[in-house]
Amino acid sequence: MKMVKAIIKPERFEFVKKALEEKGFAGMTISEVKGRGEQKGITLQYRGGLMTVDLLPKIQLEIVVRDTDVDNLVATITEAARTGKIGDGKIFIMPLEKSIRIRTGEMET
Ligand SMILES: Nc1ncnc2c1ncn2[C@@H]1O[C@H](COP(=O)(O)OP(=O)(O)OP(=O)(O)O)[C@@H](O)[C@H]1O
Numbered sequence: 001m002k003m004v005k006a007i008i009k010p011e012r013f014e015f016v017k018k019a020l021e022e023k024g025f026a027g028m029t030i031s032e033v034k035g036r037g038e039q040k041g042i043t044l045q046y047r048g049g050l051m052t053v054d055l056l057p058k059i060q061l062e063i064v065v066r067d068t069d070v071d072n073l074v075a076t077i078t079e080a081a082r083t084g085k086i087g088d089g090k091i092f093i094m095p096l097e098k099s100i101r102i103r104t105g106e107m108e109t
């Protein structure tokens with residue numbers, strides 16, 4: 001199994017969620033996070049001066065899938081989240097050892 005962590009623009013979230021549903025990805029955990037990438041935030045014109053906002057609001061999706069579903073998941077998120085502008089986000093993939101469904105004790109590896 002893999003843990004896929006995707007950090008996307010908040011305004012793309014509904015579209016990404018819909019695309020995931022259509023592809024049959026049901027489970028997910030969502031968090032509102034702040035982050036920065038290569039540009040280290042953005043500089044804005046503010047009251048005649050420049051103001052740097054270094055940590056921008058993002059949505060983080062955590063989705064656990066079988067190894068064989070990772071490519072499909074990554075393609076689905078990438079297509080739905082992309083605007084082509086900077087700050088579209090990043091996807092991180094980590095090996096996951098186990099998941100346990102609390103109700104049944106069912107274990108997946
Ligand atoms: N190296 C990193 N480690 C952890 N989180 C990161 C890293 N790079 C980016 N992120 C997370 O991803 C979010 C989106 O990053 P962003 O899309 O700006 O990446 P980027 O590499 O700067 O690409 P782009 O040039 O398209 O903006 C950040 O706000 C941050 O939460």
Ligand SMILES: [Mg+2]
Nearest residue numbers: 037038039087
């Ligand atoms: Mg960036």
